[in-house]
Amino acid sequence: MKTASDTGETIASPAPEVISRRRHYGAFYGLDPLPQAFGLVVGNCQAESLRIVLDGPERPTLRVPPVHEMTVEDAELLHGLVAGAEFVVAQPIRDDYRGLPLGTRQLGESARRGIPVITVPSVRFAGLHPFQVAMRVPGVDEDPPIVAYHDVRTLSVAAGLPVADRLDAEGVRRIAEASVAELRRREDSIDVPVSDLLQPVAEGLMRTVNHPGNDLFLPLAARVLDKLGGGDPTDPGRPLLAAVQAPLEAWVVDAWQLDTERRAHWIVGGEPVDPDEVRDAHREWYARHPQFVTGAAERLGDLLAVWRAA
Structure with a gap:
């Protein structure tokens, strides 16, 4: 089998930002070990903040990329992780979002039978920023x-x-x-x-009009935890x-x-x-x-x- 050195071809190294991104989502990409009995929170940038306040020693969660940044590879990895998750919390995502099987219903089909798949809204509120x-x-x-x-x-x-x-x-x-x-x-x-x-x-x-703060994430997390059987949200400090x-x-x-x-x-x-x-x-x-x-x-x-x- 010919290698790149045999043919004189140059294999480009991943860009630094790609390496940094994969490191940031290390467990998602298999660079770090998966926590035991983990949960997933899927959606846009609000999903990661909700994950932070849901995460705790008794309910570890896995950091995943926001769906609007996901690639074909990411979608495949996500479905595999959903199949092993203990719970999934997701914002409402339409089927075949951006041409990928990232819809909330589609992800739910990959979850094990009996595993809770809980939907939460994507919040927009203009009361503080009506302009x-x-x-x-x-x-x-x-x-x-x-x-x-x-x-x-x-x-x-x-x-x-x-x-x-x-x-x-x-x-x-x-x-x-x-x-x-x-x-x-x-x-x-x-x-x-x-x-x-x-x-x-x-x-x-x-x-901002579409970025909630702690005063919303903490009580929202408490409601999600009630659905999951109880527990207190984690104040990120x-x-x-x-x-x-x-x-x-x-x-x-x-x-x-x-x-x-x-x-x-x-x-x-x-x-x-x-x-x-x-x-x-x-x-x-x-x-x-x-x-x-x-x-x-x-x-x-x-x-x-x-x-x-x-």
């Missing part, structure tokens, strides 16, 4: 620079639909209620509800999903009568980022992506109507 959306528009695959979030005030100007720079308390509550109503609608087919945990509104509930934190603007704090510090700036990677810097970068990005502006304005009609009425 913010996280979305994609068909045909535009990239995210805006600095932060992958859109401020409806900046977006509406790009669309030629200027809005107010802030809402009154009624407007803030209308947007919060709309996001809770959507979450309740999706909870009809989910095992563990979460929408009631969004009241009363508190700073620690959400870092650090803020979860805190790499990007949106501004907590004064008018929002006032609307909810929160006893917390107002913050006009973003926090990205632990460093403050001026909102003007984000706004200017996003204006340039919108100018280069008019298709996104048009598509987003159409999809955000109800939200923009609240802002235009302010």
Whole structure:
């Protein structure tokens, strides 16, 4: 058998980021031994934070990549691990997600008979950030620079639909209620509800419109553990999903009568980022992506109507 040295071919080494990723998910890729009687938490970035607070000496869990990053190899590995898991907690994922058999139903078919497969929602709540959306528009695959979030005030100007720079308390509550109503609608087919945990509104509930904080993950984990037979969630002793934190603007704090510090700036990677810097970068990005502006304005009609009425 000829080797690479026989033929003069060069076999490329894996890129450093690939090596780092596989090391990060060591047990998933077989680089580290599997814990005994492990559980799995499957979904987007929220799933990993939920896994952290579910994990404990008596219920070890396995870190797995978020489904939106999974490859064909990853999907095969995941199904094999599901077959050996003691429990699976999953966000609702449609069949053949991104062309791979990663649907919650599909994963459940790989689980052993009698093993609990518990569904939890993917949480979005705009009560603390009623100016913010996280979305994609068909045909535009990239995210805006600095932060992958859109401020409806900046977006509406790009669309030629200027809005107010802030809402009154009624407007803030209308947007919060709309996001809770959507979450309740999706909870009809989910095992563990979460929408009631969004009241009363508190700073620690959400870092951004789609990144919950510890104040939500800990009670959600307690509910999941009740389904699994009991136990207490594990406090990680650090803020979860805190790499990007949106501004907590004064008018929002006032609307909810929160006893917390107002913050006009973003926090990205632990460093403050001026909102003007984000706004200017996003204006340039919108100018280069008019298709996104048009598509987003159409999809955000109800939200923009609240802002235009302010």
